[in-house]
Amino acid sequence: MFRPVVRLSTSGVRSLTRTRPCYSAPSASRCYSHAKVETDEEFDARWVTYFSKPDIDAWELKKGMNTLIGYDLVPEPKILDSALRACRRLNDLASAIRILEAVKDKSGPHKDIYPYLIQELQPTLIELGISTPEDLGMDIL
Amino acid sequence: MRSSTTLINSTEPITFFTILATSKQISQMLHLTKVCVGCLLSRRAVLALTNSGARMSSHDHHEVSNNLDVSQPMYSARVDTPLPDRPWKDVLDSTDKSLKQEKGPWTALSKEEKIALYRLKFNHTYPEMKRPSHEWKTVIGGMFIFFGITGLLVFWQCHYVYPPQPHTFGEEWQAKQIQRMLDMRINPIEGFSAQWDYKNKQWK
Numbered sequence: 001m002f003r004p005v006v007r008l009s010t011s012g013v014r015s016l017t018r019t020r021p022c023y024s025a026p027s028a029s030r031c032y033s034h035a036k037v038e039t040d041e042e043f044d045a046r047w048v049t050y051f052s053k054p055d056i057d058a059w060e061l062k063k064g065m066n067t068l069i070g071y072d073l074v075p076e077p078k079i080l081d082s083a084l085r086a087c088r089r090l091n092d093l094a095s096a097i098r099i100l101e102a103v104k105d106k107s108g109p110h111k112d113i114y115p116y117l118i119q120e121l122q123p124t125l126i127e128l129g130i131s132t133p134e135d136l137g138m139d140i141l
Numbered sequence: 142m143r144s145s146t147t148l149i150n151s152t153e154p155i156t157f158f159t160i161l162a163t164s165k166q167i168s169q170m171l172h173l174t175k176v177c178v179g180c181l182l183s184r185r186a187v188l189a190l191t192n193s194g195a196r197m198s199s200h201d202h203h204e205v206s207n208n209l210d211v212s213q214p215m216y217s218a219r220v221d222t223p224l225p226d227r228p229w230k231d232v233l234d235s236t237d238k239s240l241k242q243e244k245g246p247w248t249a250l251s252k253e254e255k256i257a258l259y260r261l262k263f264n265h266t267y268p269e270m271k272r273p274s275h276e277w278k279t280v281i282g283g284m285f286i287f288f289g290i291t292g293l294l295v296f297w298q299c300h301y302v303y304p305p306q307p308h309t310f311g312e313e314w315q316a317k318q319i320q321r322m323l324d325m326r327i328n329p330i331e332g333f334s335a336q337w338d339y340k341n342k343q344w345k
Contacts, residue, residue, distance in 0.1 A: 062224040069223055091244045093255060094262035095224055101267040102223035129247030136256050138266045 044076050051082035054089070061086050065099060074106045074113050077120035084121070088128050096130045097138070104133070218263075218270050228262040 050064050065083060068075055075083075080103060087096040100118075107113035118125070118132060125132065133139045214226035242250055243258055250258070259266075308314060327333045338345045
């Protein structure tokens with residue numbers, strides 16, 4: 001699967017998760033790969049579908065999360081929402097909190113990504129009863 | 142392990158980079174295997190590293206070094222792997238009660254219960270995993286110890302091993318040698334004799 005390496009941009013909160021790949025369509029006469037590039041929306045949709053599987057099992061959740069965290073990006077709120085609901089189906093509160101910690105760590109030096117994610121996920125967190133690591137005092141040593 | 146002990150006991154000249162690498166290696170080896178190398182550094186390093194690092198001595202479900210079964214799923218504390226292959230605590234005794242509660246609505250759980258559930262599954266939180274260690278002090282300290290030992294060795298060698306200096310190094314001989322070089326006009330245009338002012342018999 002061909003996946004471009006993208007970097008976190010610092011301009012604006014909305015575009016913080018991913019930028020578009022910056023090379024043009026294959027109309028030049030150079031020897032670029034002709035593989036189809038997956039758009040951001042397709043990527044998001046694929047992952048939301050993955051976590052939305054009704055009978056997802058614990059291994060698939062682990063594999064999905066570990067793979068997602070391995071990418072050079074911070075997942076969109078809708079992917080995380082889908083993952084948190086998967087944790088709920090698996091009765092796994094600890095993993096849900098762990099996912100929030102992981103995306104905070106993924107944001108690295110960009111300190112405004114995590115508050116944005118929490119703000120977007122607030123309805124889900126309240127509905128499912130997931131406390132953030134900050135609520136539980138687990139964000140400090 | 143063998144190569145590092147022979148390195149310490151040898152009297153051959155030791156480069157700084159070898160010392161640096163060796164001390165770092167020894168710290169790392171000690172961190173992982175806790176084997177005493179039989180030198181001063183090991184005792185300090187063991188003391189320094191006893192409480193750092195995630196040793197599982199207080200949990201009875203992990204057996205390290207002898208009985209670690211790597212064919213089974215293992216727990217890993219890595220920031221790039223948020224959900225490890227197995228939970229931290231496998232054998233649950235009085236914590237069984239908490240397990241049942243996870244099946245119900247999570248809004249009914251108190252903060253302490255949520256923290257307890259987290260701690261069942263994970264050993265360290267992300268900030269705890271990423272906490273800075275004091276290992277660098279051991280490394281730098283070990284480095285300086287080795288520099289010192291080398292310094293002592295070099296000093297001993299200068300005193301006991303080197304033969305006496307050739308007689309041509311003496312003050313008198315050097316003075317006569319310089320005078321001869323000036324008389325021979327060694328490099329008179331841009332080099333040695335060019336620096337000598339022959340009229341005023343002094344250096345320019």
